Amino acid sequence: MVKPITVWMTPPGPNPWKVITILNELEIPYEIHSFKFDDVKKPPYIDINPNGRVPAIVDPNTDLTLWESGAIIQYLEDVYDKENKLTYTSLKEKHLLNQWLHFQMSGQGPYFGQASWFNILHHEKLPSAIERYEKEVHRILGVLNTALENRTWLVGDKCTFADLAFLPWNTHVGIILRMPEGEDPLDPYPNVQAWQGRMQSRKSWKDAMRMRDRLMGEQGLTPIGMPKGVNNMKEYEEFIESQAA
Known part of the structure; x- marks a missing residue:
């Protein structure tokens, strides 16, 4: 029985949703570990991905932790797409x-x-x-x-x-x-x-976007990925400092 793959992500960015869509297409079980953008350079995520970018996956079936969305896609194809649903072998x-x-x-x-x-x-x-x-x-x-x-x-x-x-x-x-x-x-x-x-x-994408909307809502984020009332990264950094204070 295939154990769920853990996908670490911050929900606003496009790259995690490449991976989620592929997982949906291949019907691979997974669970999402969603966290805030201001934590990408902090433990525990930095211990998983020293580059501090999302997404990353932890696959208990192969004992592999992997980051970089393109590498993750190739891995999922190599290991899980046995029917060549999204690939060719020629x-x-x-x-x-x-x-x-x-x-x-x-x-x-x-x-x-x-x-x-x-x-x-x-x-x-x-x-x-x-x-x-x-x-x-x-x-x-x-x-x-x-x-x-x-x-x-x-x-x-x-x-x-x-x-x-x-x-x-x-x-x-x-x-x-x-x-x-x-x-x-x-x-x-x-x-x-x-x-x-x-x-x-495609259903895989519609399901991914419903999940994205929910995760964005949980963090109170606007379509550009910022908290409501925050318009750029300088304001976001000031927002983070005010929250910490």
Whole structure:
């Protein structure tokens, strides 16, 4: 009998939800250890992940503790996806899947994250930094839009872990780019827009988002991941200091 995997996370960020969605897809039992962002650099989490970033998993079935969302996804595929539900074993497809996962981790995640930082979380507006990372967001979306031309999925004829890895960050694009309410930032990228819609309609994602809403509510967090009334990281740090005092 498979024992539940423990997933350590702070609920606002996109990366933990890549892992939760994969766990849902593969129907792997798990339990979430949700904690506040201001504790990511403190024990006990820093003892699990010395890098102080989320997510991390502890798997009692293999006695393995693992961090970095991409590494966790590959691990879950290797150990638990025995039916190849989200993967392929053929040489070509296997390496194409890894290519797209690496692009998500080296391209989409970092550039979308920096755009989010300078557009939302940084207390000082730096136009040159905002312009650079917004352009990178659009560049990444352009790459994906081209790759998905006349295709339903990135690799092969089914949704795989490579597709799902892009899902959480793409869901945040409107917030990252501070789009006016009612405008879809994916309108200029119809292939990405349709692909995103296909993934968001999956039960695994809907279940993950219901769980995210609950965990965010428990911590009193707004959609940008800050406590209500806090608008950037400087204010958040001041908020933490006031709470400690």
